[in-house]
Amino acid sequence: MRAPRHHTREMVKIFDTTLRDGEQSPGNTMNIQEKLRVARQLEMLGVDIIEAGFPIASQGDFEAVKLIAETVRTSEIAGLARANDMDIDRAWEAIQHATMPRIHTFISTSDIHLKHQLRKSRDEVLKLAVKAVKRAKQYTPNIEFSAMDATRSDWEYLCRVYAEVIEAGAVTINVPDTVGYAVPDEFGALIRYIRDHVPNIDHATISVHCHNDLGL
Structure with a gap:
């Protein structure tokens, strides 16, 4: 597990939630491979943090977040979780193999x-x-x-x-x-x-x- 990139206080970090909040837009539903493709493009763009999804929402979302966490190497990978043990445990299960995981x-x-x-x-x-x-x-x-x-x-x-x-x-x-x-x-x-x-x-x-x- 690597530490998140160092930033000075004056530097803006980009947190991209296309794969979580963006997918809620009408007509924007993606399958696992499409989500992985988007994540790779975001990584290539130098996005600091990629919110890969909401792991407890569905098995499909969990699998997508897990695959992205195992594939992307240079961006932090965030999993969304409500403030309860079950959500947090499931989020960690999905993102634990990321280079830089974030709950x-x-x-x-x-x-x-x-x-x-x-x-x-x-x-x-x-x-x-x-x-x-x-x-x-x-x-x-x-x-x-x-x-x-x-x-x-x-x-x-x-x-x-x-x-x-x-x-x-x-x-x-x-x-x-x-x-x-x-x-x-x-x-x-x-x-x-x-x-x-x-x-x-x-x-x-x-x-x-x-x-x-x-x-x-």
């Missing part, structure tokens, strides 16, 4: 998702997030945590979650605009707030996941 775990943090999707309190979600990162850390130090629906989350609570998962071992924290809610200035303000209010932010890379649902 990308996520849980919702917005109050609307907590109430209607998870039916959990803020404290319960925080505990699940920390537990997931600690579980992933048993397999690899290369852990990314996403606060799903971050742009509709309470900013103070969001920063609390990020601080706790960094303390637990996350080296990348992702800020996803899951429902395409934010406009650029607002999103930029959120990133500045996170930088200013997460005390251990210097121990993690800030990642962003944006949609263009508003056509901007």
Whole structure:
């Protein structure tokens, strides 16, 4: 297992999610060999991190992620996992033979998702997030945590979650605009707030996941 490429703080890393989020677009379903071909092209382009799929979603997705992890040598290979042991274990099973494996775990943090999707309190979600990162850390130090629906989350609570998962071992924290809610200035303000209010932010890379649902 190789360590991820070294980057200075001023360098932007490219995290490509064509094989996971991109495949959800209508008409973009791919078979295993097509996914491998895309992964090889992304590697040739010098993409830093390739999110190869969501291993627990289906056997086909698992096999595709596993094949990509065994084939691609110069890009980090990420497997997506919800914040539970079963997902994280399955993700690791798929990516363990990658040169640079990454577990990308996520849980919702917005109050609307907590109430209607998870039916959990803020404290319960925080505990699940920390537990997931600690579980992933048993397999690899290369852990990314996403606060799903971050742009509709309470900013103070969001920063609390990020601080706790960094303390637990996350080296990348992702800020996803899951429902395409934010406009650029607002999103930029959120990133500045996170930088200013997460005390251990210097121990993690800030990642962003944006949609263009508003056509901007």
